[in-house]
Amino acid sequence: MPAAWSCGWKSWKPKGWGRLAVRWRPPVGSLRPPSSRLEGLVPYDPKYIPAEVMLSANENPSDVPEQLRQELARALKGVPFNRYPDPLGNQLRATIAEANGLEADWVLLGNGGDELLFNVALAWGGSGRTFLDLPPTFSVYAANAQVTNTTVVSVARRADFSIDEEAVLARVAQGDIDYVIVASPNNPTGQLASEEFLLRLLDATDALVLVDEAYFEFSHRTMRPYLESHENLLILRTFSKAFSLAGVRLGYLLGHPSVIRQFLKVRQPYSVDALSQAVGQVVFQNRALFQEGIEAIRQQRARLFEGLRAIPGVQVFESDANYLLFRMARAGEAWEYLLGEGVLVRDFSTAPMLENCLRVSVGSPEQNDRFLQALRRFVMGGAPGEKA
Structure with missing residues (x-):
C-alpha cells in the first residue's frame, strides 16, 4: 500500500499518519472580485x-444618400450569412489603401475607431509602459490605458484648449x-493640432504617435x-462621421507595415463583420x-458659430470638426432645458477642465435653428416653447 494517495484533495494518509487536509471551497453563490484595474474607472456614458x-x-x-441604397441592398444580398467574414476585410482594405496611395499592408480595419483605440493600448501599453494624454480630450484614450494597466501621464491643454506644445x-x-x-x-x-508641432513630436520621440483624424473630412487636414x-506615425479614421455610418461600426488605421x-497580434478575430465590410466597400467607392x-x-458650422456667439453669456470655441464646444453659466x-425642448446636446458641464461646457453637433439648418432658439429662450428666461 502506498504511503499516501492523491484523490483531488491536498492529500490523504491512513489513520495515524496525519490528518486529512481539506481543499478550500468558496461559499456557494460567491464571486471573486474583478481586476483591481477597474477600481475608480467610470463607464463611458455619452x-x-x-x-x-x-x-x-x-x-x-x-443618412446615406438614397441613390446608394439600392447598391447597398444588392451588396448585402450577396453576403453569405453562414460564412465567417474575411478576417482582415482585404477587399475594403485594398480599396482604402489605393485611395491613399499605399499598399494594403499599410491599412487595418476595425470595428469602429473604438476597437482600434483599444488595440493601441493593448499593443503599445501594458504594465510598465506609459501613455501620454493631452486632456481635455476623448476620455476613452485614458480609460483604455487604465484597463490595460498602462501608466497615464497628462500634459494639460491651455485655457483656450490649445496644446502646450x-x-x-x-x-x-x-x-x-x-x-x-x-x-x-x-x-x-x-x-486642429498644428502640422509643425506634430512633425516636431514625431522627430522628438520613438514613441508611437497616433493622430486621431476621425473628423479630418471636415478639417481638410x-x-x-x-x-x-x-x-x-499612426493615423486613425472612421466611417461614422462624414460617411453617415455611425450605426455600422467601421474604422481603419493607416500605418507602417511593421506597426500594422x-x-x-492583438485584434479580435473577425471583428469586422461581413455586412460592415460590404457596406463600407460600397460607401468608400462612392465617397464623392x-x-x-x-x-x-x-457652412452650417460657421452659421451655428455666429448664432452661438450672438447669445449673451455664451462663449463658443472655434472648431475644425462637425461640432462646437461652448461655455455658459448654468x-x-x-x-x-434643451432636452425638455426635444434637443439633445452633449453635457460636459462637470467634466474636469470642461466645467460649464456643452457640445453641440452641427445638424441640418432646421435642427440648428431649433437648438439656437431653445438656447436663446433659456438664456433670456423665457418659458419653454415661447418664440425667442
Missing part, C-alpha cells in the same frame, strides 16, 4: 437619450513615453503625407457622393 433633435454624438445629420516636447524628451494620442481635430474642443517617412503587423453634405456641414441646467 447620455445618448432619444430626442427629436439629436445633436449630441457628432453624427452626420443626413513645449511642455509635451519636454515630457517626451524624458524618454519613458511609449505612445501618445493627439486628436486632430480634438474632441470635444474642435481644434491630414498627416498622411508624412506616413512613409515616420515609422512611429503588431496590431494583427458625400462631399456636398460635408461642405453643407462646414450649463447643466441649460442641458436639461
